[in-house]
Amino acid sequence: MPVEFAPISDQSLPIWCVTQDAEIPEDAMAGNWPAACGFTGKTGELCLLPAPDGSVQGALFGLGQPARAGRERFILARAVSALPQRDWRLASLPEGHDPEELALGWLLGQYRFTRYKGDAPARPRLVCPDGVDADRLLAIAAGEFLTRDLINTPASDMGPKQLEASARKLANDIGASIEVTTGEALLKSNLPLIHAVGRAAEQAPRLIDIRLGDSGPMLTLVGKGVCFDTGGLDIKPPSSMGLMKKDMGGAATVLGLLKMLAGTGAAQRLRLRVLIPAVENSIAGNAFRPGDVLGSRKGLTVEVNNTDAEGRLVLADALTMGAEENPDLMISYATLTGAARVALGPDIPPFYCDDDATAQIIQTSAMQAGDPLWRMPFWEPYETMIEPDIADLDNAPSGGMAGSITAALFLRRFAEGAGRYVHLDIYGWQPAAKPGRPKGGVGQGARAILDAVPRLLT
Structure with a gap:
């Protein structure tokens, strides 16, 4: 779906943003109307201001208590569904509130997944605040919308073949090259784990390989593209299988990040490579089995003790291929483990990194971008658990x-050769609607890495 700011115009209506119980700006008083409506500036509270002729001449929007500002990201997205379909502008903003974060929240609040339910109603638009880079925010929102659309599309319309088609379209749009290795050709190309996991599905497994740029530091992104996960022969119960269209959330996120990097111009200073093992973990007579010992591109053998731990298998071959070029930085995104959700919940993906300086940059960027991540350890004593x-x-x-x-330790075995390696264990799903994040697919960790890239790769 398109995303846009409103053009600068005298016809745009003002929004005065106020904190709870703060004095209302004099030019927004409209007599005693706000007080009569009980407006106090509570979080997300909205008060439309009437003109003498009964039309709307502006609005007050509550930012809540300053001490609780960290409880809610993208608060201005609340206004998108509540305001009339007009063009609006920020008329006032209390000190300490970031106009860029508010504007991005407004853009993200415009998202609707409409593939199966017709067009969404038109939404109010915002004039980009002064001093905010509109093109950058639009590129970020467009990348996030791509990620959400890909995750929200069910496996009936988003199998490995359709994921490849989406990757080809993006590559064409940004001027990148793309190569895809499919089916039995995976074995000839020494990608046996990808083939083993996906061979039982109706759509053949494949490795998608996108390249952009020919100079500068090399950044390789690897995204888990399991388009549906039954669990294989260790089949999931229905309660666990219901959301498995999102198991390609890692692939969706790296494609969204690639779109952001290209759209913001950051890709012009890099050599970018994106690797996506795209498979469906299905059940058939030729499915890989518990107890099988599989070979890998790296030469390491893997005992399969659960066919539902298939994501790390397909990532292993892709990481090995990526590491062979010795990129300066390699990052994997995967909806990999429920353990991450138990530890940190749906909002905060853990990330793993051996390099303290790299980890600190990512942690700082995650906070600045409102895209939270939390560092977890590659804990060496646990290596024996995967042997x-x-x-x-x-x-x-x-x-x-x-x-x-x-799981992260397993992946690290195959990332040897990359200058630095970072792994993000994302959820890729918003279980309940929040401002700027409707229930459904969501990108995680892409904006944090986008913000970090200039400092990570200089």
């Missing part, structure tokens, strides 16, 4: 403890 008796690695250690950490 079984009959193979080099175990894809699903027993015991159920430290599941996100052991």
